[in-house]
Amino acid sequence: MARRLRPVGLDFVGTAPVRHVFVREVAAPVAAVYGALEDVPGWAEWFPQVTAARPVDAGAGRDVTLTGGIRFRESIIAADEPGVYAYRVDVTNLPGVRAMAEEWRLSPPAPAPGCGGPSPPTGRLPTGWLAMKVARGGQARAFRDALTALDRRLRA
Template identity: 40%
Template sequence: MSDDLPQSAPAQWFDFRAVGPDFVNTAPTRYVTVSSIDAPVQAVWDAFCDPASWPHWFPHVERVVHEGAPGVGMIRKSWVAGCAHDETMVIWDEPRAWGYIINKATEPLAAAQIELTTFDPLPEGGTRVTWTLACEPLEGLSFLSADRDFPSFLQAMLDEAMGNLARYLAAPKPA
């Protein structure tokens, strides 16, 4: 599958300012959502690391590809609801945390943005997933949420993703 944008996608890219991992704590705007899934941490981590799986369980994700070896510095490209993103992994602590900055996107989402996801084991064997979106937002950040409150939209999206992921992980896989 080509990493090029679909023909119908806009040609304009919006560059984001490069930030380091500490931006997750220093960004002017932070959204933190928490959900849980009845699956072990390693299984959840493995699904997050499998780019081909994302369209099966994360809402609005059309495609994800990775360039380079897994870990810090890996390039991740994603297509979400028609918006293309070029991202760099800046946090990789298997199987506990991963985070990436957005280098550029085809929507003016933010001047700078980092997303951090952490995976914590629950006493009953499931996983608590915490998703932090930290940014210096621009007018395009909420393009998917329409008229909904953005934090509520993100929470609903993570809850839907974890429900979908639970079904995806439980489904029989082709031999």
């Protein structure tokens, strides 16, 4: 049964009672990764747990279905190209969740210590499922696999 969650803003990312943060460096340029995040139907092509995704509310939200039948109705709460892409879950059939948000921060990696010149363009993705009490290892694996597939796709 679908339940409405407490609406939260971007500030919830830093104050959620449960925070999972995942960092992954990819070779694709930041702008390309950001473009893939905005391509809502495309998520199912690179995020293995996403079986369907479609924009709703004239692009202000998304309907997402995961493997196992978990569904989310989400609202985009930040879309600052190319640095931040964030959304909150408004409605879900996932039990035990009262509020949930996810933020993707995209930035080129810092230059290696001792390097004087700029580093080549790459994406660095700290991602997080927030306020979700499920196995962290499974989430980490899901994000690692998704970002590996996305990086492969963007470089092809």
